[in-house]
Amino acid sequence: MRGTAICGTNSNMDTAAARTVFPRLDESLLSHLPPFSKLDRQQVRAILDLAVSRRYDAGASVFEEGSPADRFYMLLDGYVRVVRITPTGEQVTALHIPAGQLLGIAKAIGKEAYPATAIAAAESIVLSWPMGLWDKFVADYDGFATETYKTIGNRLGEVNTRVVEMATQQVEQRVANALLRLISQTGRKVSNGIEIDFPITRQDLSELTATTLHTVSRVLSAWEKQGLVQSKRKRITVCDPHALVVLSQV
């Protein structure tokens, strides 16, 4: 259901080495996205012609923390989680990025290396450009800079509030908040509630909330009995968002 229009996947090759796609990309892929929405057709065409499109399997990394930031990316389809490794070696998920957003925009915050690792949370399709083009984009394209700075601001705010939550709230509240954020960013309406639109494990949630998968499992089981959520393997549906809001504010 996802991304089939863009790439033919028929390879039995090495999974990490997804390949460049040659079919010409359509302008409509970008024209409605915030950083590009103010541009005319020719401008979008020019940008697309410079882009490299690539597909990532779930779990494949788009770029790695600390490596030189040579490209920046636009997530066309799928989901990417941005992960940082703590000094003790644990993974901490900083953000989830839904389709239609830029990522790996180190240049925008004056960095030469990526500050975090980006991993495809589901099969994803990503455009990328050499970082050398960043300044040109900012200079030439109206709205590109302002829109990207908006998203940076939003993300900083989000990371910030979560850090505060970690310090102040208890696990149940943190998990509630994490779920609420996930459904607001990547939620998809289904019959009995709002489902998180990509595979997410208890392990993932525990990394988001700085707990263990066991605690997350217990919390979710309890909520499931109360009818607040519903979960299958790698799938979580929130049936009663309001109840979670209430819980998160205790």
Place this chain on the structure above:
DNA sequence: ACATTAATTATGT
């Protein structure tokens, strides 16, 4: 109040 350990069961390929 939550983590850790470990044993058990379910689920997807």
Place this chain on the structure above:
DNA sequence: ACATAATTAATGT
């Protein structure tokens, strides 16, 4: 059949 995910109980800080 096998690996990975999820649940559950017991024990520890």
